[in-house]
Amino acid sequence: MSLRILVLTNLFPTRWDPHRGAFNRQQFERLGQRHEVEVITAVPLPERLRGRGAGEPLKIAGLRLRTFVFVYLPRVARSLHALFWAVSLLAQQGWHLLRGRYDCVLASWAYPDAAAAGWLARRMGWPYVVKVHGSDLNVQAEDPARRPQIRKALVEARAVVAVSRALADKAVALGVAPARVHVVYNGVDHARFSPGSQPEARRRLDLPGDVPVLLYVGNLKASKGCMDLLEAFAPVAEARPGAQLVFVGAGECRDALRARADELGLGAAVRLVGATPHADLPDWFRSATLLCLPSHNEGVPNVVLEAMACGIPVVATRVGGIPEVVPGEAGLLVPVRDRDALAEALVEAIALPWDTGRILEHARQFSWERNLQSLSDILEAAAADSPLPTSLPT
Structure with missing residues (x-):
């Protein structure tokens, strides 16, 4: 019909x-x-x-x-x-x-x-x-x-x-x-969002090959938790020297993020990429150690599904539909606006031995x-x- x-x-x-x-x-x-x-x-x-x-x-x-x-x-x-x-x-x-x-x-x-x-x-x-x-x-x-x-x-x-x-x-x-x-x-378009070589992806994106890379993809606005993430990254950078935080997206918080990163002495560790075509996102996911999306409210953000389809674990807030799609084998969830808990989860997630196969198996149901x-x-x-x-x- x-x-x-x-x-x-x-x-x-x-x-x-x-x-x-x-x-x-x-x-x-x-x-x-x-x-x-x-x-x-x-x-x-x-x-x-x-x-x-x-x-x-x-x-x-x-x-x-x-x-x-x-x-x-x-x-x-x-x-x-x-x-x-x-x-x-x-x-x-x-x-x-x-x-x-x-x-x-x-x-x-x-x-x-x-x-x-x-x-x-x-x-x-x-x-x-x-x-x-x-x-x-x-x-x-x-x-x-x-x-x-x-x-x-x-x-x-x-x-x-x-x-x-x-x-x-x-x-x-x-x-x-x-x-x-x-x-x-x-x-998720599984033909586009799929696992790939992390070293090759990092080389194409000019990212260091041997350090944790934390990735944020979305609008740069306060309700998406981007400022929370920057604050939570400070203890991560102290615990894991050389760690990188990459923001992919545009929005009203861009200048505030750059200014605050400089105040925290993290300017060299924080990269603001700007808005990126959807077709270019797979390399960013493949280059990442994990995706972090500490939103204050959500439905089910597609970037979470796309990251898991690339085999990447997720650290996110326990809001909206996120707990429905991010099980324990695919990520860690934290309370909203809790920057200390977010920092702890980021450090823990970086160290955990994630099973990529289980993450991919879970992600396949979203088609x-x-x-x-x-x-x-x-x-x-x-x-x-x-x-x-x-x-x-x-």
Whole structure:
């Protein structure tokens, strides 16, 4: 059964931010091999004005791509962002949507995306599915003004797709019928993310060959725990002279990380790589002794799955869905914001004799093939027996 699916989200690459939402790109690109998929991505107004990274329009085989500028008031009236999102979408893409005749809408991110997309879908008579990822429920749904909007979007959706059991439980707590909540873990491209020679990877990346290399991959923002990791690295560097800490990613904490590393006398041991294409990440994983992601809240970060698929152990915080996917044979988990515990875990993880075979065996269960079959089944069920409108309702 082939569907015409409309995806509405902010979590997808654009010409202004080509590295955003790599997990969604991988999933939707594969979904486009089974169905006719159109992705309309919200580009925040400040990002559009800065023109950051603006290159040629993005083209992805099998997908029809469009964007709109999400116009809103920065730092104020966040409870109205769903309204701004919907108005921005309709003002710029309304006539296109009117002609769309979609079988199903997939809104990826609860607020403001799903709150706005759900409002539109209900008025158009389109069945819709919401995919939740992490802080959209862990953080935004805790806000008293946004929580009712998120609840309505989820409760009235045909289905809610959660990337972890922890998020699924939060959706149920919001009032969604348990039978309509589905846990679908993200997948890994095992052809790309696989074990390889650490010495060769380090040589290509200009990393020393005989010292521990701790790797962080993700946005450089405080809620991802990057500052916690830097502080926890100081005793590691003292215990293991020559150890390196590598941050792969971009974000608001970059300058603070560099300044603090210099204050701690770790400037030479800390490397800030910047944003990196997803296709280049395997070498960074293969070069690492371990991956560390001390986030304050999470769904299930794909970098954790990809690191394990390369045979690399993980040190992470015990938040969100991370405990569901990182068993004891694949990593160590610590309490959130506990820098002392994090430092101890890093030192311990460096010294442990990890069984790469067991890590790889565990990682193999996370595949895009399994993910896409589950998601496709959910979307097909949502679209079944749904009449298609011919015009915008008044």
